[in-house]
Amino acid sequence: MPVPPVAQHAPRLVDEARRFAARRGAPDTREGYLLSLAQFLCDLLDVEYVIVDRIGDAPGQAYTEAICSRERPLPPMIYPLLGTPCEQVFGKTLCVYRNEIQERFPDDAILRELGIQSYAGTPLWNSAGEPIGLIAVMDVKPLPEGDDVAAVLQVVAPRAAFELESRRLDDERKAHIRFVETLDRVNSAMRGPPDLADAMGEVLDVVLAAFGCDRAWLQYPCDVDARARTLHFERTRPEYPGASLLQTGLPKGLPIDDEIRASFRAVLESETPVQFRPGSAIPVVSHVAARFGVKSVLAMALRPKLGQPWMFGLHQCSRDRTWTRDEEQLFQEIGRRLADGLTGMIAYRDLQASEQLFRSVAENSPDLIVRYAPDGRYLYVSPVAERLTGMPASAFVGRSAGEPARAQGLPVDEAELGAFQAAVSAVFRTGEPQRGVLAMVTAAHAPVFAYHLVPERDASGRIVSVLGIARDETERLRAERIERQLHRKVALMSELSQKLVHATDEHRLLDDGCRILAGCGGYAGASIELMDPSGVHDAASHAGPRTDGAKVATAGADVASLALDLGRRAARAGATTVWRRGDVGAQAAQAGPVPGGVVAPRLAAAAALPLRHEERILGVLLIGAESEEAFPDEELRLLEELAGELAYGIVTLRARAAEAAREAALAEAVELARQRSRFIAQLSHELRTPLNAILGCAQLLERKADEGLQRERLVRIILDSGEHLLALIEDILDLARIDAGKLQLREEQVALGELLESVGGIFRMKAEEKGLEFRISRTGPLPGTVRVDAKRLRQVLLNLLSNAVKFTDRGSVALAVTRVDTDPPGAGEPGRARLRFEVEDSGIGMSEAQKLRLFRPFEQLGEGGHRNAGAGLGLAISLPLVRMMGGDIRIRSEPGVGSVFAFELEVIAG
Numbered sequence: 034m035p036v037p038p039v040a041q042h043a044p045r046l047v048d049e050a051r052r053f054a055a056r057r058g059a060p061d062t063r064e065g066y067l068l069s070l071a072q073f074l075c076d077l078l079d080v081e082y083v084i085v086d087r088i089g090d091a092p093g094q095a096y097t098e099a100i101c102s103r104e105r106p107l108p109p110m111i112y113p114l115l116g117t118p119c120e121q122v123f124g125k126t127l128c129v130y131r132n133e134i135q136e137r138f139p140d141d142a143i144l145r146e147l148g149i150q151s152y153a154g155t156p157l158w159n160s161a162g163e164p165i166g167l168i169a170v171m172d173v174k175p176l177p178e179g180d181d182v183a184a185v186l187q188v189v190a191p192r193a194a195f196e197l198e199s200r201r202l203d204d205e206r207k208a209h210i211r212f213v214e215t216l217d218r219v220n221s222a223m224r225g226p227p228d229l230a231d232a233m234g235e236v237l238d239v240v241l242a243a244f245g246c247d248r249a250w251l252q253y254p255c256d257v258d259a260r261a262r263t264l265h266f267e268r269t270r271p272e273y274p275g276a277s278l279l280q281t282g283l284p285k286g287l288p289i290d291d292e293i294r295a296s297f298r299a300v301l302e303s304e305t306p307v308q309f310r311p312g313s314a315i316p317v318v319s320h321v322a323a324r325f326g327v328k329s330v331l332a333m334a335l336r337p338k339l340g341q342p343w344m345f346g347l348h349q350c351s352r353d354r355t356w357t358r359d360e361e362q363l364f365q366e367i368g369r370r371l372a373d374g375l376t377g378m379i380a381y382r383d384l385q386a387s388e389q390l391f392r393s394v395a396e397n398s399p400d401l402i403v404r405y406a407p408d409g410r411y412l413y414v415s416p417v418a419e420r421l422t423g424m425p426a427s428a429f430v431g432r433s434a435g436e437p438a439r440a441q442g443l444p445v446d447e448a449e450l451g452a453f454q455a456a457v458s459a460v461f462r463t464g465e466p467q468r469g470v471l472a473m474v475t476a477a478h479a480p481v482f483a484y485h486l487v488p489e490r491d492a493s494g495r496i497v498s499v500l501g502i503a504r505d506e507t508e509r510l511r512a513e514r515i516e517r518q519l520h521r522k523v524a525l526m527s528e529l530s531q532k533l534v535h536a537t538d539e540h541r542l543l544d545d546g547c548r549i550l551a552g553c554g555g556y557a558g559a560s561i562e563l564m565d566p567s568g569v570h571d572a573a574s575h576a577g578p579r580t581d582g583a584k585v586a587t588a589g590a591d592v593a594s595l596a597l598d599l600g601r602r603a604a605r606a607g608a609t610t611v612w613r614r615g616d617v618g619a620q621a622a623q624a625g626p627v628p629g630g631v632v633a634p635r636l637a638a639a640a641a642l643p644l645r646h647e648e649r650i651l652g653v654l655l656i657g658a659e660s661e662e663a664f665p666d667e668e669l670r671l672l673e674e675l676a677g678e679l680a681y682g683i684v685t686l687r688a689r690a691a692e693a694a695r696e697a698a699l700a701e702a703v704e705l706a707r708q709r710s711r712f713i714a715q716l717s718h719e720l721r722t723p724l725n726a727i728l729g730c731a732q733l734l735e736r737k738a739d740e741g742l743q744r745e746r747l748v749r750i751i752l753d754s755g756e757h758l759l760a761l762i763e764d765i766l767d768l769a770r771i772d773a774g775k776l777q778l779r780e781e782q783v784a785l786g787e788l789l790e791s792v793g794g795i796f797r798m799k800a801e802e803k804g805l806e807f808r809i810s811r812t813g814p815l816p817g818t819v820r821v822d823a824k825r826l827r828q829v830l831l832n833l834l835s836n837a838v839k840f841t842d843r844g845s846v847a848l849a850v851t852r853v854d855t856d857p858p859g860a861g862e863p864g865r866a867r868l869r870f871e872v873e874d875s876g877i878g879m880s881e882a883q884k885l886r887l888f889r890p891f892e893q894l895g896e897g898g899h900r901n902a903g904a905g906l907g908l909a910i911s912l913p914l915v916r917m918m919g920g921d922i923r924i925r926s927e928p929g930v931g932s933v934f935a936f937e938l939e940v941i942a943g
Contacts, residue, residue, distance in 0.1 A: 049077060050185045054192040066196050070168075070189060071101035078182055080172040082107070082147065087166040087197055088123065089355070095119060098166070098197065105147070111355060116140035122154035124164030129153040129183055132175040144171075151176040155186040157194035159201075166197050208359040212366075215243040219367050224468070224483055224504075229378040230266065236374075237268035240347070240367060244360065247273040248325075248348035251371075255301060255334050255344035257294045261286035262344075273326065273350045292318040296332070300344060306333040306361045306368070311353060329354040331361070333368045337375040338399065345371060373399075377504060401482065401503040404489070405457050409433045412498055421480055421505055446472065453484075460486045460499045471503070480507040525549060525675060533682045542686060546679050550656055557636055557659045561644070561679070563652035607650055609669055610641045613661050637661040642672055644680040651680050727751050765906070771913045778917055782943055783823040785815060785850075792827060793848060796834045803838065806845035813852030816866055816942030825914045826938075830870065832907035833934045837874035844875025844931070853937065864942045875931040884924055888912045 053073050071083040085099040089111065097109040114120040118138055121128045130137060130152045135144050143149075153176060154169040168186055176182055222235035237249040250267040263286040269275040289297075299307050299315050309317045309330035321327050325348070332346035345368050347356075356364070377400045396416050404412040414429040428437050434457075435450045449472060456467040467486040482503040488496040528549045536542040547559040614637045636657040644651040654676045658664065664672075770776040793809045800807035830848070837846045854867035879887070888908050915922050915936045926932035 046077060046181050047184050047188055050188040054189050067099035067193065067200075068101070070193060071099045074168075074170060074185070074189070075101045075103055078170055078185060080170050080176075082149070082169075082171040084110075084169050084171075085166065085193060085197070086119065086169065087201070088164065094355075095123070095167075098200070107147075110143070111353075112143060117143070118152045119154060119167060119169060122156050122167045122169070124156060127153075127155040127183055127186060129176065131178070134171075147171070148173045150174055153182045153186060155183075155190050157190055157197055159194065159198040165194065165201065168193055205359075208357075208363075211243065212359070212363050215239065215363060216366060216370070218243075219370055220509075223370060223374040224485075229375075232374065232378055233266040233371075234268065236367075236371060237266055241268045241270070243363070244347055246331075246347040246354075247350040248275055248327075249346075250275065250348070251335075251343055251345055253343045254341035255297050256341050257297045257301070259289055259341075262289055262293070263287070265343075273348070275325075290320075292320070296330075297344065300332050300334045301342065303333070306331055306356075306364050308356055308361075310355065326350040328352060329356070331356045331364055333365060335368055335372040335375060337372050337379060339376055339379050339397065343372075343375065376400075377502065399505075401501075401505070403429075403501040403503065405499040405501060407461055407496075407498075409454055409457055456486055457499055457501075460488050461496055464488050464496060470506070480505050481510060482506065525671070529675060529678055533678065533685075536682060536686060539683055539686045539690075542682050543679070546654075546675075546682075550675070556663075557657040559657070560655045561652060562655065563644075563683075564650065607643055607645070609643070609673060611638065611664050611669070612640075613638045638663045640664045640669065640672065642669075642676040644676050644683065646677075646680040646684045651683050654679065771910065776913075776917070778822040778825060780820050780822050782818050782820050783826075784817065785819050786817070788823060788827060789848065789850060792830045792834065795831065796838055796846070799838050800846050803841070804843065805838065805841055808845065808847050810847065810849045811851075812849065815850060815852055815868070816864070816940075818943030819866070819868070819940040820943065821938070821940055822918065825918065829911045829914055829936075830872070832911045833872040835907060837872050837876065837932070837934075841874045841876035841931070846875075847871075847873045849873065865939060866942045867937055867939045869935060869937045871933060871935040873931065873933045878928040878930050878932055879924075879926040880928055884926060887924070888922075 053070070067085045071085055074080070074083040081103050083101045084097055086095040087098050088094075089096045093114050094111060095114055096111050100107050100109060114123060116138060118128060118130060118134060118141070132151055134149055134152045135141070138144060144152075149171045151172045151174065152169065154167050156164055157166040157168065159165045168190060170176075170182060170186065218239045219236055222232060222239055233251060237251070240246075240249040248267065248269045250264055252262050252264045254262065264275070267275040295315060296309065296318060299309075307315070309315055309332065310328065311317075316322075317327050317330055327348045327350055329349040329352075330346055332344055335343040335345050337343065347364070377398060398415065399417065400415075401417050401421055402413075402415040406412050410431055410433050411429040414426040416426050418424065418426045418429060422437075424437055424441070428440075434454055435445050435447075438445050453469070453471050456469055459465070460467050466488075469484060471482045471484055472480075483506045484501055484503040486499050486501045489498045489500050491497050529546060532542060532545045532549070536545075543561045543563075547561060550556055550559040636659065638658045638661050640656050640658075640663075642654045642656075644654055654672075656664075656672065789809055789811075793807070797807045834846065834848060849869075849871040851869045851871070852866055853869045888911075912922050915938075918938050920936040920938045922934060922936045924932065924934055
């Protein structure tokens, strides 16, 4: 059927697209908006398929975020870009293929499968200008001629890119939260019962839920030389039963063939998790894929300190899955913790087998293993006690808990120790396991242990001892604290670095720095007080609100008041100073009045950090917190780094400003010198020309006594040259008077028509000599007489008309006067009128750069003969004269077309 012309459809389609892009998604989610967009484009453009894709984690791959198909439902796709029309769009430009798309891209199987004949796509870019995806329109018939499809795609692309980028940021945030929450659940499971099967089962349950996979498992050993393997632990979804069923009747375990060995070798040689899926370097083991429907595998080797490596893996049976980098990182961290947990749990399992094995394992376990007698004394303490406490294991045996520490004069928390002894007694009394946390103090440090107590029974079932396994959690807690601090530091440094890179204004940088501290840092507020080179504090401070939008009471009166005392003492000392609510009395004794009453109860602590660059202190960064426990040493070190970055940014911006000022001053001086040199040269020429005429005519008059016309002509030349010389000197004097502010206006009653005719009469002949049309027009009820400084108004009009005639080689020059506003006179009062004067020419015109230099003294524009005429003072004098009369000169000009100079004056009409 014939395609309607674009003019009939494109505006309507674009308007509908704009309205859709401006409205909220339905439903109001990222996914919902993108799907709604795809459906909308299908209907609007009458096409078969619309897809919204994003760039995948794997290089050269695209992932479908939303897809709309009219007749044939399609699932989300993951496809390689190579050899597809989308490859021409990603990160490049909008492409339209109206027909025969399969002939253009013969290797694209999707185009053939769907019968696609036409294609149009536009790239999507994030806020940093990086490619993140595309929108593609595909149809089984040719696309119509015209640019309506391209126009619609360009309209919806910015909103789609925003939604896609927002979804990516949301996914990253959720991935981080998921990472932390999953590890916390794994840690909780690992701190649970020391029974290996129970603990590993809980961990695999967590993994199965966290990854949304179909099977999670641990098999042993992961050894290419082994003959058989055992699937020790497995968790599956009900619809995908596991391989543990195959082990029934196979006491030696599952056989290991060449494909299994290849998978073992891949994970053992890799430091990171390995993916097995169609198209990867190593595919899924064929018989595993066939029997259990496995389509994708993520696996890694675990290396406990005891025994051979294990293999930890996930199966995805429901679909072909590409595991993301975030998923790989989370999986690897879980595997690391599983390896550590396996060491202790294997040790505990083997410990129950025999006392001999118990001794061997206990002495190699990284955990502290202890046996307690019914009276609470130590029966056995593993050698790791010496590393953890600084005391040999023999110092514990035969003593009760706490005695070794007291013997060394170390402090003992009696309440905490009593709770631990009560837990040991409870195991003997009830036979129920007990767990808890115990903080100790040793000669070297203060470790924190997570302990688990279980009963040990003899053959008759009587409890003969209590076995305790204590894991030193100090390093883990410290690592988690450091990880949090590092994450916080990275966030703060990243935000501040972005501001430093793009900063152009010092005060804006300081404001942004305070907002970052109050937002990313989570502080109550922040303030910065600068000092001048003499050490005097700048009264202006910079403060930032918290991310919840609350005002920093904090950063207004509270932080500013603290800055008057705490900040200045920190600046004088050149070192970080910390104030806490409990220190009010001490501060008052040292420094007189302290704003403790001002900050209470909102602020509980504050820190003042000098903004130091090399040996110079530029000011003070003051931060307020709502907790007295804020500002530990590690936090202060981070804040000192941030203060140093801010100081560096201040110095850099000041250096840039000083350099810019120096460059501007130098450029101005060079330009002024150039203008003066040119002016002197031009002025010399201007002065010599009339003087030579005067001297030449005078010499002729001296040598010849001819009367009549010859004598009269020479006298006229002398008079004209003298008048020109006088006008030039008057211009120079006027410019000097304007610069000195001594030029005065002398208003008088003037016949407006006569003034215009006298000015026009001067230039009408000059215009006609150049073959130009010259005209004067009057519009509106012009007054007969006006009260103005006639000399200065005439001077301005002469300058404007002189330039118009000089820079016009063909066409016309016009002077127009229009009454644009009137104020009818009252009884007995003169009337006021607003007149607009316009000089228009069809000359060479001006560029924007030339217009910026137009009113500078000694400035001459134009080329060739245009440039050499005049001293360059006319417009430099005209602009201040018009402003003194209450107006301003406006310019409209276009190169090759002409110029219009206009100004308006309010005058008293006679």
